[in-house]
Amino acid sequence: MRILFFIYFFFLACPLFAQKSTGSSFIVDSLNKEAFDAKRSDISKALNLLIIAQNTAKQIDYKKGQAVAYMYEGGIFQQQGFVKRALSDFYLSLDIFRRIKDTFNIAKVSQQIAGSLILESKYDSASAIYKESLEVFKKYDKQEEVVNIKNSLGLIQLYKGKPDSAVILFNQALNTSKLIKYDYGEKKALYHLGKLALEGKNLELATSFFYASISIDRKLNDRYGLALNNLELANVAFKRGQLDSAFAMSKASYLFAKSIGAHELIDQSVHQIIQYYKKTNALEKAMAWQDTAILINTLHRKKENEYAANFIDIIKNQQSLRLDWENSFLRAQRASDEQLFILTVGTFILIILAVLVVMVFINYQKQKHFSRELRAKNILIEAQIEEMGTLNKEISQQNRMLEADNKTKDKLLSIISHDLRNPLVNTKGILNLVNQEMVPEDQAKQLLLQLETQYMGTTSLLDNLLFWLKGQMSGKNLDRSVFIVYQLVKGLEDEHKMLFRRKNITFNNNLHPQMFINADKEMIRIVLRNLISNAIKYTPENGTIQVHATQSITHAIICVEDSGIGMTQETIEKINAKQYYTTAGTSMEKGSGFGLMLCSDLINRHDGNLIIESLPDKGSKFIIQLPLQSI
Numbered sequence: 001m002r003i004l005f006f007i008y009f010f011f012l013a014c015p016l017f018a019q020k021s022t023g024s025s026f027i028v029d030s031l032n033k034e035a036f037d038a039k040r041s042d043i044s045k046a047l048n049l050l051i052i053a054q055n056t057a058k059q060i061d062y063k064k065g066q067a068v069a070y071m072y073e074g075g076i077f078q079q080q081g082f083v084k085r086a087l088s089d090f091y092l093s094l095d096i097f098r099r100i101k102d103t104f105n106i107a108k109v110s111q112q113i114a115g116s117l118i119l120e121s122k123y124d125s126a127s128a129i130y131k132e133s134l135e136v137f138k139k140y141d142k143q144e145e146v147v148n149i150k151n152s153l154g155l156i157q158l159y160k161g162k163p164d165s166a167v168i169l170f171n172q173a174l175n176t177s178k179l180i181k182y183d184y185g186e187k188k189a190l191y192h193l194g195k196l197a198l199e200g201k202n203l204e205l206a207t208s209f210f211y212a213s214i215s216i217d218r219k220l221n222d223r224y225g226l227a228l229n230n231l232e233l234a235n236v237a238f239k240r241g242q243l244d245s246a247f248a249m250s251k252a253s254y255l256f257a258k259s260i261g262a263h264e265l266i267d268q269s270v271h272q273i274i275q276y277y278k279k280t281n282a283l284e285k286a287m288a289w290q291d292t293a294i295l296i297n298t299l300h301r302k303k304e305n306e307y308a309a310n311f312i313d314i315i316k317n318q319q320s321l322r323l324d325w326e327n328s329f330l331r332a333q334r335a336s337d338e339q340l341f342i343l344t345v346g347t348f349i350l351i352i353l354a355v356l357v358v359m360v361f362i363n364y365q366k367q368k369h370f371s372r373e374l375r376a377k378n379i380l381i382e383a384q385i386e387e388m389g390t391l392n393k394e395i396s397q398q399n400r401m402l403e404a405d406n407k408t409k410d411k412l413l414s415i416i417s418h419d420l421r422n423p424l425v426n427t428k429g430i431l432n433l434v435n436q437e438m439v440p441e442d443q444a445k446q447l448l449l450q451l452e453t454q455y456m457g458t459t460s461l462l463d464n465l466l467f468w469l470k471g472q473m474s475g476k477n478l479d480r481s482v483f484i485v486y487q488l489v490k491g492l493e494d495e496h497k498m499l500f501r502r503k504n505i506t507f508n509n510n511l512h513p514q515m516f517i518n519a520d521k522e523m524i525r526i527v528l529r530n531l532i533s534n535a536i537k538y539t540p541e542n543g544t545i546q547v548h549a550t551q552s553i554t555h556a557i558i559c560v561e562d563s564g565i566g567m568t569q570e571t572i573e574k575i576n577a578k579q580y581y582t583t584a585g586t587s588m589e590k591g592s593g594f595g596l597m598l599c600s601d602l603i604n605r606h607d608g609n610l611i612i613e614s615l616p617d618k619g620s621k622f623i624i625q626l627p628l629q630s631i
Contacts, residue, residue: 063100071089083119147176173188194206231272478605483516490509507545567614
């Protein structure tokens with residue numbers, strides 16, 4: 001009887017379980033597809049759908065559906081900039097695909113992993129993974145995937161400074177895309193070839209590639225691609241000196257990027273527009289666009305903070321959804337067991353006792369299984385709580401950055417409204433007096449000399465302000481070159497010759513005529529100009545200023561030394577703390593307190609140090625230390 005019961009139960013239950021498994025796997029696939037479609041518009045909904053798909057796939061042991069859900073979840077985290085979290089999901093997915101030996105999907109998830117590695121600049125690892133995936137896609141004749149990988153491999157070669165290898169891969173991707181009519185792959189290959197030609201200074205060829213890519217972007221209504229190509233065409237126009245054309249391209253790029261909220265492209269196009277206005281001497285418009293850039297970056301940081309807060313809520317909702325789903329699954333499972341029990345009793349009354357024994361055994365096993373799952377989920381919840389703590393710290397850090405930005409903006413507004421506006425108003429008054437001949441000729445000459453001094457100070461402040469803003473807005477990298485320091489200081493001596501003569505200051509350029517360094521020439525010029533201007537300001541009449549240099553085993557050292565009024569230790573500490581601090585000069589010259597802060601910032605970018613040695617009434621020495629390994 002027992003043997004007959006188990007045979008009967010087996011044939012009765014198998015179709016039911018098979019039907020249940022097939023239907024559930026279809027549900028998992030549908031949830032994954034819906035999540036993939038929703039990820040571009042509703043991240044919260046997509047993540048919740050993927051959690052349900054993962055849990056359902058686990059319960060019915062549907063490995064492929066579980067792995068696809070992990071892969072899509074990793075794609076969402078990668079899209080949002082959480083690269084390490086994305087990699088953890090990708091590797092979970094890869095492990096499952098390897099266990100079920102799904103070669104095609106192994107290649108797809110490996111391609112995603114390689115994309116994450118490129119974002120972390122791990123080009124060799126990414127290249128190896130792409131090549132393995134490429135062989136699989138060739139085997140399955142997935143030509144579009146082959147094109148995507150060749151574009152990615154070409155990009156890696158471009159980043160590694162191998163243009164010959166890159167152009168071969170981009171041309172292969174272009175030819176294959178045309179053959180299979182794959183518009184996306186074709187326009188990406190054209191754009192990459194344009195970038196390659198631009199780096200090779202072949203402006204005509206670069207222009208033709210970018211316009212060819214734009215024509216496909218218009219066909220696809222790809223505004224991101226339109227913004228990107230217009231940005232590069234503006235670069236080409238700037239290199240040709242076609243300023244009006246460059247401005248038109250930059251403005252078009254800005255409008256396309258703004259319509260889709262592409263912050264990085266908005267920022268680049270705004271700086272191109274600022275560059276145009278500077279080149280055309282429209283400084284007021286340049287300043288207005290710089291204010292726009294500050295506003296854009298401030299709004300972007302606020303948006304990042306809001307997103308981080310929303311992301312924490314999403315994680316909390318995920319945990320709640322997991323628990324609700326587990327409870328509903330248990331209820332559904334119990335209902336299913338009861339229905340199966342009733343069906344079995346109605347079909348064969350003699351096996352009731354056996355069914356009860358089997359049910360008790362099954363429930364016992366399930367309880368053990370759920371206990372293990374509960375422990376695992378508790379561990380996962382604790383880990384996610386730690387992640388939320390990390391996110392809270394990041395939000396606090398971003399808030400501090402916003403407060404610092406606001407303070408900087410207030411100081412800049414103060415400088416612009418006071419230190420720039422007042423000299424302009426004073427200039428207008430002096431010119432009116434001279435033009436209307438309301439002062440004698442000898443006094444008019446004195447006023448004009450005063451006006452010239454004031455003009456030099458205002459120009460220096462404006463240069464410092466614009467140079468600092470450029471570094472803050474675009475994160476300006478060092479543009480290193482080898483140059484003679486003596487010649488640089490000689491030019492600054494000529495620039496300040498009138499001020500030396502007015503205060504009868506002796507200037508000694510004691511640098512070796514052949515001494516050279518490898519650094520950003522413009523930054524070093526700004527630093528030395530500010531230090532020499534400060535020395536003139538605080539050195540009385542008949543004083544001396546000298547510039548000399550030495551070199552140790554580890555550092556190159558440039559000193560600007562004066563015989564001026566010196567500083568107290570308290571003043572030096574304020575300067576080292578990068579506080580805005582200024583006092584009147586020996587001839588009551590005014591200052592903004594901005595120059596030394598800029599000097600310290602530019603020297604720090606070279607991994608160097610600015611050391612101040614001074615005593616009241618004994619003069620001051622400003623020592624620039626630049627490490628040899630960085631010069």
